[in-house]
Amino acid sequence: MARVISRVLVLASFLFLASAHFSSTGVVAQENPQGEVNLNKNTAYNNAVKCFQNATAVCQTLGFSLNETGKLNINSTIQKQYCEGGCANQTLVELKCVSNVYAEFRFNNAATVSDVQNAIQTGCSTGNFTVIPSPSGANPLKIFGGSFWIILLATFLHLTYVSS
Template sequence: MASPLPILLLLALYCSSVCGEELEGQGVTQAFQCFDNNLIYYGCESAYRLNPTGNLNVPLEATNLFCNGPCLIETQLLLNCLDHAFHNFLFYNKATVPDIQNALRAGCSYSTQRGNFNPGYFMQGEISKGHTLQKWVTLYYLFSLIGCCFFIL
């Protein structure tokens, strides 16, 4: 039976060039913990909270409640948490943290955009080249599976 050492070395070289700093999906795990952090979201109604989809479901009639209550501040805290946990975080709708911040600014402004919290209107330039959660989760499970196979052999 062949030694797994050459395959492990190739895998390590590949991973160091492709995976960068997020080999084990630690940033993904930390980012998802931001959504469940009770110290961030405690005063905002759950219907108005930002979730991994990247959508803010704030009806037009709730704009004042969202912008003048705890929701705006708590959503900004969540975005800071996400940005610190996983730089270039992408929501499922391909919005970035700055895209959501722009949507918050416009949605709470006293302009014609007030009440418009759709990040699609505020996405900057091309779709971000940030890492998607799906890619990191897939890589994490793939490497875990490969690692388990080598330990069994």
């Protein structure tokens, strides 16, 4: 009889711990889109879009929230309020979240996260918040990756050798 009670207690403990683990895991994934890794592109894109839901109520009320269109609805008349009121920093935090969730994220206007970050930085200093998508998202340094520096070094060494 004692063995049966012991087994029931072990089973009950296991079920309790398992249910606590799975229920808390789901909550974390819903609250933090960065909590899931190794996702397929569609799921990663959808999770990246969830990053835009982290905008503060103040920024949303003022119409300063960013979404998947990639358009910043900021002009020079509200530049100071956007840039100095914390909404620009909040948008940059959202963009960092997007980049962490899905590094290859593209907005509907074909802009990259970096393109929008550049538009915010330029806009806060000049008043022009136009997002200019990079041509086909190509970043020459990213295309070559680490081999860019090897190619550059080899070219330099070759020129040094040829000139001597």
